[in-house]
Amino acid sequence: MELFERIAFGFSVALIPINLLYGFVGVLLGTLIGVLPGLGPVATISILLPITFTLEPQQAMIMLAGIYYGAQYGGSTTAILVNLPGESSSVVTCIDGYQMARQGKAGLALAAAALASFIAGTFATLVIAAAAPQLAEVALEFGPADYFSLMVFGLVGAVILARGSVVKAIGMILIGILLGTIGIDVNSSVPRFTFGIPQFGDGIEFAVVAMGLFGIGETIANLARSEGDRTFVKDFSGLWPKLSDLKAILPPSLRGMTLGAALGILPGGGPILAAFSAYSLEKKIARDPSRFGHGAIEGVAGPESANNAAAQTSFIPMLTLGLPSNAVMALMIGALMMQGLHAGPQLMNNKPDLFWGLIASMWLGNLMLVILNLPLVGIWARFLTVPYRFLYPGIILICCIGVYSINSSALDVMLACLFGLVGYVFHKLECEPAPLLLGLILGPLIEENMRRALLISKGNFETFLTRPISLSFLILTAILIVFLAAPRLRSTRERAFQEQS
């Protein structure tokens, strides 16, 4: 069995002590920021991006991935105990999880969330190990025209599944694309939009934009918001579920993980969408839907399993096609780029240790997370009592150190400051900044592939339609757009994101 050999190879890499250590640091940080409301994986990974530059590529990826799925675990703790989403994908967990906690079943809710996440994490690891090599094989055949169409498909998908206004999301992608054109044009060596500043020749650093928008911008937005009152559930006994409880947790976990794994692979998909979909699914198939909202255990296990599965399977398109399906994956590609590596089908062959080590580390990370989150939940709950005023100056300070350390450039710090302002403006205008990051990552690749494809076809745009792979992606894109225009789907989409309020 080739699959098992590969997984075994992955474990041999992931179990190297230094890799284990960085995996542990990742899931520890992930749990911490998952528990803390107002600090999510996008901001954290942006902040740590420059620091990973000093690490080996495998360690960097293992740690960053741990932050992402670790946050899915930590987020549920806050959702259940305080009725606040510690992490945006645990919004739905608040609904039934907090109700369970108020009925004195906080321990059971926490156990359901952690076990469901673990089941889903195990399954998702297997899905990645099985599906990623196949997809990478296929992707090796892709020509420039095919890549162009794939990325357009990815961006359109990201817009459709994103929250909020579609027009604004497309606009944000275009702004990202335009920011990506800053720097010396590779084909003509003409400096574009550098405004005579020599440092802009290499383009603006991805980490600077990400950190400005998410690290600084969101901190300002958090501070401007009032804290609200927190009612804390402190009794979380009964962390070890009985056999009958396990029977109640298992079926929704299995449904959630299947749904989540599928939605994670889609462009634009990811934990938030997965959690919402799993919740509506559970509610729909329940014998007595009226229990939901009053402490139904399925309403905790289903979404928590789905968000963790989706967080992990969203690595598949990123690792194999170089296609980021959400902002975190865009950051991962950014982290690889800083290491001089390109996400895409070659990664598996050129860096098998990184590829398989990362996959195996996910399962190990999930194992560590169950231990971190169940017996030690009391410690995390204590972090919730730390006031924000002690946290945010530290966040901003680490942001600045990170930005400065990329190129030892004070100009980068000023630039991050500017993007912090821009991020706040976007926040006020209700524009999600995540699509901008996707545009910034994909923009230069789209340009390069479009130019190459048209050079090969001597300027004939039909090349995008005559190549079968390219054509299929464009047809898929067209189907997505038709769906977007269809009023029925639009109302479903709006409803899917409404349940949060």
Added chain:
Amino acid sequence: MKVRLTTDFLTGLLFLAFGLFVIIYGSRYPLGTAARMGPGYYPLLASSGLALLGVILIGRSVVTGGGGEVSAINLRPLLMILLGTLAFGLLVERLGFLAAGLALVLLTRFAERDIRLAETVALALGLTAFTTAIFWYALGMPLRLMIW
């Protein structure tokens, strides 16, 4: 007709302005042909798209009044956080990391109203010492701690 300054309207204005700026500024770069694209081709495509979206947003919000009003802007956190980062950027290469870090924490701390002086000073010293230990000492980042 009274134009409401809704989020949609202002976003449209922003998109249109940014798009037009790039179109005009980018006109200095040669377009080339589809087969041999010049440096100006792709930015023109993207910026025209952006300007068009801006027009759509403005038009739609004027006709339907879509989008909510912009919520109140809380100037204090905005200014203090930006000032803090700016101070860090200005000081880190002039006075060194220690001064820049202290200035950043002290300034950003003023983003909130309830300031206890002793606590704030302790926080600034603590955070600067902590980050120095991690980034300079443990991770070996090339930060200059003090510049005279």
